[in-house]
Amino acid sequence: MADRATSGGSRRARTAGRGEELPWVVVYCRTRDGKSPALDFLDSCPGKIDAQFTAVLDAVAAAPPPRFSGGGKWEAMHDDMAGWFEVRLTGPGREQFRLFCLLENADAAELERRGLLRPAIAVIAGMRKPWRTTFSERDYRDVRALGDDYRQNYPRWIAT
């Protein structure tokens, strides 16, 4: 089955038979050991950064891809991270904060198989770095590994 979770598909969630658009939901991936790297990251961020991340996620959930949404802070990633989306924020001292997300968008049967009633933004992990530095390839590989683990599970493993 073609996976639309990372394709940025244009379908919107609708209530049965009424044609009303619903916002997507936001979920946080949970790992085998019961931890949630994304939530741990958000909890470690300055409060204002946490608030801004939440605001971007809520805005994108309300107006999901492919529409422009997130105030320029939500971006489709490329190359080895193609299929991923990141929220990009700048904090005190120009410290850079990133939240890495996957889209859960598919037909109703596939969403149900994943345990979801409607499309979702799955928040997988977050990272921070000083201004004008880069994350290593290993950092990105670790994020992709979390995403791969997350997408292997039916239903998804999410923090509750």
Next chain:
Amino acid sequence: MPDTERLDVSLHERRRVARMEDPEYRLAYERARREIAQTDAVINELDSLRIDLGLSKAELARRVNRNASSIRRLFTAGRTRPELPLIAALADALGADLRVVRRSDGPSSPQGENDQEGRVAAAS
């Protein structure tokens, strides 16, 4: 369908509600939502104007001397931090102006003037 299980997806909502108890968090969240809404409104309004005029993204790109992929990425959130000069050029190419108007619930001036509303908008 076998083995299906509806997940509890309410954590994000519950977490936000709990965090909003902190006034500093609430202020940062509400400010971020306003800023995001303004940026989104401008970009989406420009895209609506483009559609109304029957212009393809490629044609609009030609009019502002950009490549088509950059304009496509702009209108689909494939690119962050849209540059104001580009936004102004797009507005001009679409026969629109960008304006900053004071919001009625914004801070008042020292003289107590309250003569303008306040937000950024693309207007044709």
